[in-house]
Amino acid sequence: MRSSIIDFEQVSFSYPKTSELVIDELSFSITEGEFVCFIAPSGTGKSTLFRLMTSLELPISGTISFRNQPIAEGMKKIGYMPQRDLLLEWRTILDNAALPLELQGINKKKARKMASSYLEEFQLHQHSHKYPHQLSGGMRQRVSFLRAMLSGKDLLLLDEPFSALDAMTRMTMHEWLLQMWKKWKLTIIFVTHDIDEALLLADRVFIFSKKPLSSYNQCVIKETRPRQMKNELFEWKQEIVQQLTEAPPIHSLVKEKLF
Ligand SMILES: Nc1ncnc2c1ncn2[C@@H]1O[C@H](COP(=O)(O)OP(=O)(O)OP(=O)(O)O)[C@@H](O)[C@H]1O
Numbered sequence: 001m002r003s004s005i006i007d008f009e010q011v012s013f014s015y016p017k018t019s020e021l022v023i024d025e026l027s028f029s030i031t032e033g034e035f036v037c038f039i040a041p042s043g044t045g046k047s048t049l050f051r052l053m054t055s056l057e058l059p060i061s062g063t064i065s066f067r068n069q070p071i072a073e074g075m076k077k078i079g080y081m082p083q084r085d086l087l088l089e090w091r092t093i094l095d096n097a098a099l100p101l102e103l104q105g106i107n108k109k110k111a112r113k114m115a116s117s118y119l120e121e122f123q124l125h126q127h128s129h130k131y132p133h134q135l136s137g138g139m140r141q142r143v144s145f146l147r148a149m150l151s152g153k154d155l156l157l158l159d160e161p162f163s164a165l166d167a168m169t170r171m172t173m174h175e176w177l178l179q180m181w182k183k184w185k186l187t188i189i190f191v192t193h194d195i196d197e198a199l200l201l202a203d204r205v206f207i208f209s210k211k212p213l214s215s216y217n218q219c220v221i222k223e224t225r226p227r228q229m230k231n232e233l234f235e236w237k238q239e240i241v242q243q244l245t246e247a248p249p250i251h252s253l254v255k256e257k258l259f
Pocket of ligand 1: 015016018022040041042043044045046047048049
C-alpha cells in the first residue's frame with residue numbers, strides 16, 4: 001500500500017488582522033503518486049491551502065506534515081506553479097528554467113547545464129535562447145512547469161495552470177501533463193475551476209463548496225486515461241455542479257419540466 005505524502009490534520013487558518021477563518025479544522029491525506037484536483041468556488045481558499053503547503057503561511061492550529069515530518073522539512077521537495085507563469089522577461093528560456101537551481105545556491109553554469117538536460121523532454125530545446133515574449137502560451141506554461149519541477153518534484157502544486165489557454169492548447173497540455181506525471185512518477189495537486197478538466201485528469205477530485213474550508217466531498221475516478229466526458233464522468237459532473245451550487249439535482253429539474 002502506498003503511503004501518504006502530505007497530511008492535513010485538523011488545520012485551521014485565518015489571515016492576520018482578520019478574525020475570519022479561511023480554513024476550519026480541515027483534515028485530508030494525499031497519497032504518493034496520486035493526481036488530485038481541488039475544485040471550489042472563487043475566494044474560498046484554494047490558494048491559501050497552497051500557501052500553507054509551501055510554508056508561506058502557518059496554521060493557527062492543527063498540523064501539516066510531509067512524509068510524516070513537519071511540512072517545513074519538505075520544502076525542497078515541493079514545487080509550486082502559480083496561475084500566472086511569472087517568467088522573467090529579461091531572461092532567456094534556459095535562464096528562466098535554471099532560476100530555481102540558482103536560488104538553491106548552484107552556480108549559474110551548472111544550473112544552466114542541469115536545466116538544459118530537461119529542455120528536449122519539455123519540447124523547449126529549440127527555444128532555449130528565446131525570451132518569454134517569443135513563446136506561445138503553452139510553451140510558457142511548460143517553462144513554468146519545468147521551473148516548478150526544478151524547485152522540487154516530489155509534490156507539485158499547480159494553481160489553475162491552464163486557465164488562460166485556448167481550448168486546443170489546453171487539450172494538448174492535458175495529454176502532455178499526464179505523460180509527465182507518469183514518466184516522473186509525480187504527485188500532483190491541481191487547482192481548477194473547470195469540472196471537466198478535473199474529471200479528465202484526476203484520480204481523485206475534492207469538492208469544497210463553501211468557506212471556511214472544512215468539510216469536502218470527493219469522487220474517486222477509476223476510469224483509464226485518456227478519458228472522454230461521457231457516461232460515468234458526465235454523471236459525476238452533474239453531481240459536482242449540484243454540490244457547488246446547492247441546486248436541486250438535474251434530473252428533478254427535468255422532471256418538473258416534463259410533468
Ligand atoms: N493576504 C490576505 N490577507 C487577508 N485575507 C486574505 C489574504 N489573501 C487571501 N485572503 C482572503 O482569504 C480568502 C481565500 O482566498 P484565496 O485567495 O485563498 O481563495 P481562492 O479560492 O484561491 O480564490 P480564487 O479562486 O479567486 O483564486 C478570501 O476571502 C480572501 O479575501
